[in-house]
Amino acid sequence: MVHMHALAQMVHMHALGAVGMQRGAREGIYVAACAWMMGMAPGLHGDLQGRRDYMATYKVAGTTWRPTRSPRLHGDLSIPAPHWLVWLVYGSYVTLVGHPVCRMDCMASYKIACIAWRPMAITVEFTPFQQLIWDVHHIDPEGLFPCILGHEAAGIVESVGEGVTEVQPGDHVIPCYQAECRECKFCKSGKTNLCGKVRTATGAGVMMNDRKSRFSVNGKPIFHFMGTSTFSQYTVVHDVSVAKIDPQAPLDKVCLLGCGVPTGLGAVWNTAKVEPGSNVAIFGLGTVGLAVAEGAKSAGASRIIGVDIDSKKYDIAKNFGVTEFVNPKDYDKPIQQVLVDLTDGGVDYSFECIGNVSVMRAALECCHKGWGTSVIIGVAASGQEISTRPFKLVTGRVWKGTAFGGFKSRSQVPWLVDKYMKKEIKIDEYITHNLTLGDINKAFDLMHEGGCLRCVLKLHE
Ligand SMILES: NC(=O)C1=CN([C@@H]2O[C@H](COP(=O)(O)OP(=O)(O)OC[C@H]3O[C@@H](n4cnc5c(N)ncnc54)[C@H](O)[C@@H]3O)[C@@H](O)[C@H]2O)C=CC1
Ligand SMILES: N[C@@H](CCC(=O)N[C@@H](CSC=O)C(=O)NCC(=O)O)C(=O)O
Numbered sequence: 018m019v020h021m022h023a024l025a026q027m028v029h030m031h032a033l034g035a036v037g038m039q040r041g042a043r044e045g046i047y048v049a050a051c052a053w054m055m056g057m058a059p060g061l062h063g064d065l066q067g068r069r070d071y072m073a074t075y076k077v078a079g080t081t082w083r084p085t086r087s088p089r090l091h092g093d094l095s096i097p098a099p100h101w102l103v104w105l106v107y108g109s110y111v112t113l114v115g116h117p118v119c120r121m122d123c124m125a126s127y128k129i130a131c132i133a134w135r136p137m138a139i140t141v142e143f144t145p146f147q148q149l150i151w152d153v154h155h156i157d158p159e160g161l162f163p164c165i166l167g168h169e170a171a172g173i174v175e176s177v178g179e180g181v182t183e184v185q186p187g188d189h190v191i192p193c194y195q196a197e198c199r200e201c202k203f204c205k206s207g208k209t210n211l212c213g214k215v216r217t218a219t220g221a222g223v224m225m226n227d228r229k230s231r232f233s234v235n236g237k238p239i240f241h242f243m244g245t246s247t248f249s250q251y252t253v254v255h256d257v258s259v260a261k262i263d264p265q266a267p268l269d270k271v272c273l274l275g276c277g278v279p280t281g282l283g284a285v286w287n288t289a290k291v292e293p294g295s296n297v298a299i300f301g302l303g304t305v306g307l308a309v310a311e312g313a314k315s316a317g318a319s320r321i322i323g324v325d326i327d328s329k330k331y332d333i334a335k336n337f338g339v340t341e342f343v344n345p346k347d348y349d350k351p352i353q354q355v356l357v358d359l360t361d362g363g364v365d366y367s368f369e370c371i372g373n374v375s376v377m378r379a380a381l382e383c384c385h386k387g388w389g390t391s392v393i394i395g396v397a398a399s400g401q402e403i404s405t406r407p408f409k410l411v412t413g414r415v416w417k418g419t420a421f422g423g424f425k426s427r428s429q430v431p432w433l434v435d436k437y438m439k440k441e442i443k444i445d446e447y448i449t450h451n452l453t454l455g456d457i458n459k460a461f462d463l464m465h466e467g468g469c470l471r472c473v474l475k476l477h478e
Contacts, residue, residue, distance in 0.1 A: 160399075161222040164240035165232055167247030168194045169275035171268040174259070181256045183427075189268065190259040191275050191434070193426035194219070194243040198257040210287075210425045215255045219244030225255060247275075260430035263438060269451075269473055270444045273304075274433050276421070277471070278447060281308020281370065282433075283422015284392050285316055289366045293317030296360050299339070300380050301370035302330040304447050304470045305394055307337040309368045311443060314338030322364070324352060327467045336446065352376075356383035367391040374401045381405050387413040394419055447471045 174188045184190060198204055198214035218225040222240025231253040232239040232246070246252045262271065281304070285291045297313045299306045302325040313321050314337070323331065323339035331342035343359070345352040357363045363385035369377045372395030381391040382405060391414065393403075403416075410416065424430065436442045450472040452460050463469040 161240040161242075163234075164222055164242045165246035165249050165252070166242045167249070167252075168192070168243040168245040169272060169277065170245070170247035171262070171266075171272040171275065172247075172252075173268075175251060177256070183256065184259055184261050188261050189264045189266065190261050191271065191430050192245040192247055192252070192254050193258050193260055193421075193430060194245050194276065195421040195424075195426050196244065196255060196257040197425050197427040199427075204425075210421060210423050212257065212426075214257055215244060219255075219258075224253065245275075257427070260427045262431050262434040266434045266438055270448070271434050271437060272473065273444050273447055273471055274430055274437070277304040278308045278442070278444060279424050279430065279433055280394060280419070280422040281305045281310075281368075282312040282442065283424045284368055284394050284419045285309055285312030285366075285422075287423030288417055288419040289368070289390055289392050291316040291318055291366050294319050295365040296320040296322070296385075298322045298324060298356055298360075298364045298367040298380065298383055299370060300324045300368065300376050301395065302327075302334045302339070303370065306368070306370035307334060307339075307447065307470070309370060309394070310334060310337040310339045313366075318366075320360070320364075322356065322359070324356070329467060333470075337443070351379065351382075353379040353382040360385070362386065363389050365389055369393050369395050371395045372397045374403050377403050378405050381414055381416050382409055384414045388415075389413070390415040390417060392417045392419055448473055 171189065171191050174184050174186050174190055176186055177184060195210060196212040196215050196219070197210070198212050201213040203209050203211045203213045215225045218228065219241065221228070222242065223230050224241070230238040230240055232241065232249075241253075244258050245254060285297075291297060291313055293316065295313075295316075295318045297309075297318045297320065299309045299313075299321065302310075302323045306323070306325070310321050310323065318338075320341065321339050322341045322343060323334045324343045324345065325331075325334075326344060326346055328342070328344050331339070334342065341359075343352070343355060345355070348355050356367075360383075363383055365385060365388065367380040367384055367389070369380040369391065374397050377391075377393055377395070377397070380393075383389075384391050393416070397403075405416075424433070433442065437444050447470050449468065449470045450460060450463060452472055452474055456474075460469065460472045460474065463472065
């Protein structure tokens with residue numbers, strides 16, 4: 018009973034938009050409202066017919082939506098059936114095209130909302146719908162749809178469930194897809210930042226206590242995503258999945274500390290433990306790769322070689338510490354050989370920040386014999402496998418991986434926020450675009466053109 022009660026601990030946070038609200042099963046928690054815009058006609062872009070009286074954003078400054086009833090006690094949303102199609106297609110698109118879509122979408126703080134299933138359909142060019150559905154399940158068994166996407170955000174606690182002690186309504190928080198319970202085998206090991214307490218539930222898109230979702234549309238459950246589902250104005254997360262942060266910190270900036278920036282910094286500081294004077298190669302100069310560069314520079318690396326197929330990345334990468342740039346397209350020989358030749362036998366540390374298994378091999382093989390360490394950060398499509406000659410490991414190279422840069426989320430995200438407030442780490446520099454939700458397609462275009470690192474989407478001006 019006690020155990021069940023503990024599992025029921027949750028936090029209700031109003032962060033972004035939301036989707037349907039549902040009374041919590043046992044814990045008396047309620048949530049959410051919807052955030053999608055009512056102004057546009059449903060149809061091509063899949064606008065949803067949310068019930069206006071549940072457009073509850075009453076604690077969100079500047080909102081035009083006002084609840085006529087408490088969002089805590091009522092509600093579901095009414096979504097016309099055809100929009101499920103849009104939603105599923107969008108979900109498939111995210112899964113197939115990969116994390117850039119998710120990640121871009123996830124940039125949000127309170128005053129900001131992203132809606133997972135809105136206009137994305139227009140960018141989908143895949144054809145057979147059934148094939149898409151098959152791919153959703155085939156490519157990523159954890160990619161359950163329909164769901165509310167989003168995992169990189171910041172917000173304010175709206176209400177808490179019984180037994181929640183570490184956060185209170187009004188607290189500023191960053192949701193943590195990597196939880197930290199401090200009591201499971203993983204947390205107590207001192208060897209990892211992974212947490213086992215709610216992982217099986219978050220991987221299955223449900224809450225831990227009753228294995229059910231807190232979101233629904235027309236009575237049909239909508240899955241949670243990564244235990245966060247931050248593309249909504251309100252969300253429901255486990256209490257072990259929020260880090261309480263300095264209330265002075267600007268939420269529309271520190272939302273980036275929910276994933277990519279800590280991952281890059283932590284890969285260097287916690288996972289690789291780069292020493293002063295090291296040679297470092299970074300494959301992929303998106304936000305994660307640039308955060309690796311920033312971390313490597315602060316760790317005292319002497320050479321930081323950025324590798325990217327987009328030469329435009331070099332100019333920006335210099336500002337994060339990259340000292341040299343290599344575009345694999347400029348060479349006939351394998352990129353690992355290019356790097357070995359450039360560095361008198363190989364680099365001390367390499368980081369794969371793309372999610373490409375061929376590049377992961379190159380990143381390992383460009384490491385110096387005897388000691389070179391390669392850290393896999395990129396998330397490959399589910400089912401993909403890495404390979405190399407075992408001899409590469411026999412002769413002293415080390416292959417590692419990292420999730421959230423090895424940071425213990427609840428303990429260390431507040432520390433990262435403080436470092437940002439003291440100007441010891443960058444955040445603003447990763448935000449290349451600030452757009453409104455209505456411009457979300459433009460944001461996707463920018464991202465695909467390679468000109469966008471992180472785009473923060475505002476729901477309302
Ligand atoms: N392990 C973890 O905890 C986390 C992993 N990730 C993963 O890290 C990866 C990077 O994320 P972002 O920086 O946000 O992505 P991004 O899409 O912004 O950046 C990727 C970069 O790789 C470059 N690139 C693509 N193919 C390449 C190739 N063959 N050779 C060289 N460069 C190539 C692109 O031009 C781009 O600059 C993703 O796979 C993401 O899922 C992100 C956050 C946390
Ligand atoms: N479900 C995928 C693997 C997804 C994955 O590796 N996720 C990363 C976070 S990516 C952030 O943008 C991660 O840290 N995972 C650790 C975890 O505990 O989930 C698959 O099945 O391949």
